[in-house]
Amino acid sequence: MQLTFLRESHTVLAMRRFGLTLTELILVIGIIGILFALLMPSLQKSRLQAKAVVCMSNIRQLNSALSAYVTDSGKFPYGFDDTPVQPPTGGYAGYTQNPIRDRAGWWWFNYLENIYKKKMGAKTVLQCPSKQINYPKFKDDILCGNYGVNLSICRMSVDSNNSVVNPRWSSEVFRPAQTLLIVDSGYAIISWQHAADSFTATLGSTQIEDTAYVPGLSINRQRQLWPEQKIDAVYGRHPQMMVNVGFADGHVARTKAEDLLVKKIPDGHYENRFPLWTPDTK
Numbered sequence: 001m002q003l004t005f006l007r008e009s010h011t012v013l014a015m016r017r018f019g020l021t022l023t024e025l026i027l028v029i030g031i032i033g034i035l036f037a038l039l040m041p042s043l044q045k046s047r048l049q050a051k052a053v054v055c056m057s058n059i060r061q062l063n064s065a066l067s068a069y070v071t072d073s074g075k076f077p078y079g080f081d082d083t084p085v086q087p088p089t090g091g092y093a094g095y096t097q098n099p100i101r102d103r104a105g106w107w108w109f110n111y112l113e114n115i116y117k118k119k120m121g122a123k124t125v126l127q128c129p130s131k132q133i134n135y136p137k138f139k140d141d142i143l144c145g146n147y148g149v150n151l152s153i154c155r156m157s158v159d160s161n162n163s164v165v166n167p168r169w170s171s172e173v174f175r176p177a178q179t180l181l182i183v184d185s186g187y188a189i190i191s192w193q194h195a196a197d198s199f200t201a202t203l204g205s206t207q208i209e210d211t212a213y214v215p216g217l218s219i220n221r222q223r224q225l226w227p228e229q230k231i232d233a234v235y236g237r238h239p240q241m242m243v244n245v246g247f248a249d250g251h252v253a254r255t256k257a258e259d260l261l262v263k264k265i266p267d268g269h270y271e272n273r274f275p276l277w278t279p280d281t282k
């Protein structure tokens with residue numbers, strides 16, 4: 001009898017030793033919650049850094065494809081060509097209906113082999129993983145909130161005065177290692193005017209094109225942009241307001257968005273800073 005009692009007592013003590021009271025359970029849950037709260041900023045930062053790395057990889061692939069095109073043809077592709085021939089990629093990119101209207105024609109990526117195929121929801125190097133746009137019309141439009149080529153290099157086949165423009169030859173870019181070719185952008189084409197203070201950019205065709213921007217650039221706070229673009233434009237995509245830039249010589253770098261600002265100087269002109277926006281600066 002006494003031996004049985006001792007065994008039962010030992011069992012009860014063992015249960016108490018390895019079990020948790022309600023108070024202890026609440027304390028453990030509280031500690032886990034505190035640790036999770038402390039770790040969240042680090043996890044979020046790591047997630048943003050990972051997306052920035054993927055974005056740079058995308059820029060590098062696109063820059064390599066542009067360089068390959070230049071090597072083969074001796075000239076850069078049009079940023080946009082209004083040819084009536086539909087590109088062989090399953091249809092025109094973007095939306096061609098108001099109120100958000102993209103031009104119907106060949107965009108710069110239509111000239112690059114195996115870069116773009118029109119398939120909704122498909123992942124592609126043309127999509128920036130860090131863009132801060134959720135509005136469906138912009139989110140699903142490959143032309144919006146991803147990457148843009150420098151309009152000073154990849155020109156439009158017809159300018160704002162309806163004059164025919166020829167593609168720019170590689171020999172016309174005098175400082176390729178310093179000249180911007182492709183960058184994180186609010187639209188698929190972007191010019192120095194979109195990054196200039198005290199300047200209203202007008203590409204001359206559709207309202208959506210004039211809202212191109214460098215994500216995180218300070219002047220975007222004063223610009224007339226669609227409300228759905230504001231977060232992406234003002235607060236940027238990558239940590240520390242950085243943007244990924246592909247240069248005309250083929251190399252890729254990460255730089256501050258503010259480095260792309262074009263400032264108005266006292267004589268009324270605009271200063272072309274580094275990275276260079278205009279390729280004909282000797």
